[in-house]
Amino acid sequence: RALARSEPVSTVEVEALLDLIKWDSSGLAVAIAQDVDTGAILMQGFVNRDAVSATIASKRATYFSRSRRSLWTKGETSSNFIDVVDVYLDCDRDSIIYLGKPDGPTCHTGADTCYFTRAADILQNKPLIGENGLATSTLYDLERVIQQRKSEPDGKKPSWTKRLLQDQKLLCSKIREEAGELCKTVEENEGRKRTVSEMADVLYHSMVLLAAQDVKMAEVMEVLRARFSQSGIEEKSSRGRSSS
Amino acid sequence: RALARSEPVSTVEVEALLDLIKWDSSGLAVAIAQDVDTGAILMQGFVNRDAVSATIASKRATYFSRSRRSLWTKGETSSNFIDVVDVYLDCDRDSIIYLGKPDGPTCHTGADTCYFTRAADILQNKPLIGENGLATSTLYDLERVIQQRKSEPDGKKPSWTKRLLQDQKLLCSKIREEAGELCKTVEENEGRKRTVSEMADVLYHSMVLLAAQDVKMAEVMEVLRARFSQSGIEEKSSRGRSSS
Ligand SMILES: [Zn+2]
Ligand SMILES: [Zn+2]
Ligand SMILES: [Zn+2]
Ligand SMILES: [Zn+2]
Ligand SMILES: [Zn+2]
Ligand SMILES: [Zn+2]
Ligand SMILES: [Zn+2]
Ligand SMILES: [Zn+2]
Ligand SMILES: [Zn+2]
Numbered sequence: 001r002a003l004a005r006s007e008p009v010s011t012v013e014v015e016a017l018l019d020l021i022k023w024d025s026s027g028l029a030v031a032i033a034q035d036v037d038t039g040a041i042l043m044q045g046f047v048n049r050d051a052v053s054a055t056i057a058s059k060r061a062t063y064f065s066r067s068r069r070s071l072w073t074k075g076e077t078s079s080n081f082i083d084v085v086d087v088y089l090d091c092d093r094d095s096i097i098y099l100g101k102p103d104g105p106t107c108h109t110g111a112d113t114c115y116f117t118r119a120a121d122i123l124q125n126k127p128l129i130g131e132n133g134l135a136t137s138t139l140y141d142l143e144r145v146i147q148q149r150k151s152e153p154d155g156k157k158p159s160w161t162k163r164l165l166q167d168q169k170l171l172c173s174k175i176r177e178e179a180g181e182l183c184k185t186v187e188e189n190e191g192r193k194r195t196v197s198e199m200a201d202v203l204y205h206s207m208v209l210l211a212a213q214d215v216k217m218a219e220v221m222e223v224l225r226a227r228f229s230q231s232g233i234e235e236k237s238s239r240g241r242s243s244s
Numbered sequence: 245r246a247l248a249r250s251e252p253v254s255t256v257e258v259e260a261l262l263d264l265i266k267w268d269s270s271g272l273a274v275a276i277a278q279d280v281d282t283g284a285i286l287m288q289g290f291v292n293r294d295a296v297s298a299t300i301a302s303k304r305a306t307y308f309s310r311s312r313r314s315l316w317t318k319g320e321t322s323s324n325f326i327d328v329v330d331v332y333l334d335c336d337r338d339s340i341i342y343l344g345k346p347d348g349p350t351c352h353t354g355a356d357t358c359y360f361t362r363a364a365d366i367l368q369n370k371p372l373i374g375e376n377g378l379a380t381s382t383l384y385d386l387e388r389v390i391q392q393r394k395s396e397p398d399g400k401k402p403s404w405t406k407r408l409l410q411d412q413k414l415l416c417s418k419i420r421e422e423a424g425e426l427c428k429t430v431e432e433n434e435g436r437k438r439t440v441s442e443m444a445d446v447l448y449h450s451m452v453l454l455a456a457q458d459v460k461m462a463e464v465m466e467v468l469r470a471r472f473s474q475s476g477i478e479e480k481s482s483r484g485r486s487s488s
Contacts (some may be wrong), residue, residue: 035379038382040283041278056363088362090358091351137280
């Protein structure tokens with residue numbers, strides 16, 4: 001038994017929660033681990049009562065292995081735990097989200113998540129591209145596209161993203177310009193459609209700056225979460241206000 | 245049989261993909277529908293071979309109902325389909341992500357997603373808050389916090405967010421200031437930690453502007469996806485370059 005395996009607990013409150021879950025004929029439900037900052041689906045497994053109660057008690061994602069017929073805590077051997085921040089049930093209570101922060105890559109292959117095999121690549125007989133093919137949502141797809149431009153070979157005519165990455169003055173003048181254009185959409189009543197488009201410009205250009213600095217959007221999210229989860233937005237911003 | 249139910253197909257390529265999936269003893273696998281733009285987990289169900297092939301053929305999320313023992317396409321009665329953009333398998337190929345765009349609320353309760361029941365609220369015997377309690381990642385948590393500030397009653401001392409929402413001049417001057425501070429982190433070599441913090445400031449303040457304009461971050465993501473999925477980033481930005 002792994003030393004780092006979480007232990008189930010039994011309190012009146014936890015048992016009441018477990019009683020609400022709709023277990024299948026084998027006493028199991030589905031549990032999906034999702035990155036609280038990026039929204040990436042990290043992995044999916046099955047849980048029984050003990051797995052859910054151990055997760056709640058330890059705040060580490062814990063599952064029931066159907067093949068080994070035993071509890072296991074993600075990270076019990078790799079030390080890459082998933083630190084669970086929140087647990088959610090779906091409307092008919094047979095499916096669970098473990099919303100958490102991974103300590104490191106979730107997959108035993110070393111990939112950040114287990115979902116890196118694109119059906120379209122299989123259907124088209126394309127070589128599978130491993131971790132580069134992670135299932136991600138739009139913001140993180142964009143981050144990856146920018147990253148790919150960054151590693152474009154020099155020499156050939158650079159893409160616009162690559163030019164921005166190479167020319168800090170150009171990049172910063174674009175960021176200031178786009179922030180101004182975003183503001184103008186309200187100052188000059190240009191309508192919400194323009195706001196959407198200018199916000200997209202602000203995001204794209206500032207994400208190029210993040211890539212230039214080797215900063216991941218996930219780090220920015222982590223800071224935002226720390227700030228507003230303690231009403232910190234207001235506090236930090238009032239400090240900003242008086243100092244500016 | 246619902247008219248809007250998707251039909252399975254059988255081609256050599258699809259059968260080869262289906263053969264790769266590790267079906268359980270009942271011939272099923274797990275399929276998670278995830279919003280491609282926000283990363284929100286919309287719902288989870290089970291799939292058999294027909295459900296996956298129907299999804300691939302129709303590009304609409306289709307499942308196998310274990311209770312009714314039949315195929316069903318999400319939206320076949322409500323017309324709120326989930327338009328599937330990409331399908332991913334996990335590392336051991338017994339779990340699937342349908343990455344897609346919902347036509348409307350996914351849950352039969354009218355909630356955007358099925359995951360709106362927080363275990364912590366049950367454990368603490370708090371009243372369940374329904375759709376306001378959706379499981380979301382940091383960016384969309386922040387969006388919700390800003391939205392809550394917006395609906396603060398007038399009269400009492402306003403929060404900083406509320407003040408920004410009420411004072412367009414203050415808000416715009418902050419956005420321009422924060423964009424400048426983000427640029428300064430590279431111009432004056434302040435280090436990547438400062439970049440993370442200033443990017444958080446830029447995001448927070450520009451999201452307050454989005455809230456003022458009743459713009460959802462999901463709309464911005466949709467525009468970004470349309471742009472870069474056709475190498476549109478470069479195109480749009482080069483246009484911006486010559487016009488600016
Ligand atoms: Zn369910
Ligand atoms: Zn940890
Ligand atoms: Zn894996
Ligand atoms: Zn612009
Ligand atoms: Zn699996
Ligand atoms: Zn549709
Ligand atoms: Zn539902
Ligand atoms: Zn700042
Ligand atoms: Zn411009």
